[in-house]
Amino acid sequence: MIVVLCHALSPHFISNLKMVDVSKNPFGSIGAEALLHLAQKHPNLINIVVDDVEIVPAVHRKLIDALVRNDRVPIPILADSTAGSPDPSMTMEAIEA
Numbered sequence: 629m630i631v632v633l634c635h636a637l638s639p640h641f642i643s644n645l646k647m648v649d650v651s652k653n654p655f656g657s658i659g660a661e662a663l664l665h666l667a668q669k670h671p672n673l674i675n676i677v678v679d680d681v682e683i684v685p686a687v688h689r690k691l692i693d694a695l696v697r698n699d700r701v702p703i704p705i706l707a708d709s710t711a712g713s714p715d716p717s718m719t720m721e722a723i724e725a
Contacts, residue, residue, distance in 0.1 A: 630659030634666040646672055651679035660687045667694035674699040 630650060637645055650663070660683045667673050674695055683691070 629653070630655040631662040634659075634662040637666060637670070639670050644672055645670055647675040647677070648673065649677040651677050651681065653681065655681070657684055657687065660684060660691070664691050664694060667691055667698065671698050671701050 630653065633648075633650070637648065639645075648663070648666070663676055663678075664687060667676060676691065676695060678688075678691075
């Protein structure tokens with residue numbers, strides 16, 4: 629079931645996904661690997677909640693690393709809220725500088 633969910637949440641279908649909560653949903657290593665691939669493909673995804681879920685420690689570590697990398701990626705913001713499309717040169721890091 630988690631594999632199907634991860635496929636449905638593909639960046640091709642949903643580009644602004646930031647969080648997924650799969651707590652208390654038992655799934656095996658294939659589901660954990662699917663979550664890892666989802667995090668690696670979804671640069672906006674910065675939080676996957678897996679409370680009360682058994683995940684192999686090595687895969688859990690990779691999942692955390694992927695989410696930390698995503699959280700450090702500059703997120704484009706709108707230069708003008710009425711513009712309708714993001715200006716790729718306007719990131720939080722550029723504005724803070």
